[in-house]
Amino acid sequence: GAVVSQHPSWVICKSGTSVKIECRSLDFQATTMFWYRQFPKQSLMLMATSNEGSKATYEQGVEKDKFLINHASLTLSTLTVTSAHPEDSSFYICSARSSPNRVDKNIQYFGAGTRLSVL
Amino acid sequence: EDKVVQSPLSLVVHEGDTVTLNCSYEVTNFRSLLWYKQEKKAPTFLFMLTSSGIEKKSGRLSSILDKKELFSILNITATQTGDSAVYLCAVDYGGSQGNLIFGKGTKLSVKP
Numbered sequence A: 001g002a003v004v005s006q007h008p009s010w011v012i013c014k015s016g017t018s019v020k021i022e023c024r025s026l027d028f029q030a031t032t033m034f035w036y037r038q039f040p041k042q043s044l045m046l047m048a049t050s051n052e053g054s055k056a057t058y059e060q061g062v063e064k065d066k067f068l069i070n071h072a073s074l075t076l077s078t079l080t081v082t083s084a085h086p087e088d089s090s091f092y093i094c095s096a097r098s099s100p101n102r103v104d105k106n107i108q109y110f111g112a113g114t115r116l117s118v119l
Numbered sequence B: 001e002d003k004v005v006q007s008p009l010s011l012v013v014h015e016g017d018t019v020t021l022n023c024s025y026e027v028t029n030f031r032s033l034l035w036y037k038q039e040k041k042a043p044t045f046l047f048m049l050t051s052s053g054i055e056k057k058s059g060r061l062s063s064i065l066d067k068k069e070l071f072s073i074l075n076i077t078a079t080q081t082g083d084s085a086v087y088l089c090a091v092d093y094g095g096s097q098g099n100l101i102f103g104k105g106t107k108l109s110v111k112p
Helices: none
Strands: A004-007 A010-013 A019-025 A032-038 A044-051 A067-073 A076-081 A090-097 A108-110 A114-118 B003-007 B010-014 B019-026 B032-038 B043-049 B056-058 B061-066 B071-076 B085-092 B100-102 B106-111
Touching (some): A108 B043, B003 B085, B003 B100, B019 B106, B032 B071, B043 B071, B071 B085
Parallel strands (some): B010 B106
Antiparallel strands (some): A019 A076, A032 A090, A067 A076, A090 A108, A090 A114, B032 B085
16 A cells, blocks of 8 residues: 655644644655545545645635645645634544556545644 | 445444445445545555455455445454454545545444
8 A cells, every 4th residue: 555644643723823734645646635624423524635736626615715735746735724713623634546557546545634623 | 415324333243253334325426435444543445446246355354346236345254353443435426536425434343
């Protein structure tokens, strides 16, 4: 399989501040990465699709100005939660999709997730 | 509306038991079905299924897809306590970027 690294694993911040989460594909290039949010005992909800070199595609109901996504290279996507509030507290997980020319093509590999707590 | 439904939502078994987890789906443009295991943090990839009737196997885990009846099963034989996790089923519903829709998961607890 492939390795996806996500940092930080846990962050606590004050209300009104911004938090940046990084997602890196360590041993493969990923033109497409995904950002999910997971509430306790719920499944993963797709927030947005991040494409290298272009704007992210957001799911309905996700505020693009609040959740800024940048995919500056083939191995790095970042999610910035701007002006975070307590209701933004959640578990955020990224994934990177393996390219079609790999043996394990088109599989999403997940990072370890980031637990965000907004006070 | 596209959806993925997993059953049961939770399951408690004893070591050595065999379990079968179910996943049914309704999507517009099915491309593939994936199984993941989620312990404390990141979901780890188990299987990707694209064709009906072809069993995928990895050690004590196996999975098969039925595209006519729109479901998949994940079997775990001779369960161990280390198999305790949430098992997630996800379907690639044919979006241009390979987006997945996830089921709610089955929480498996294996008792010693």
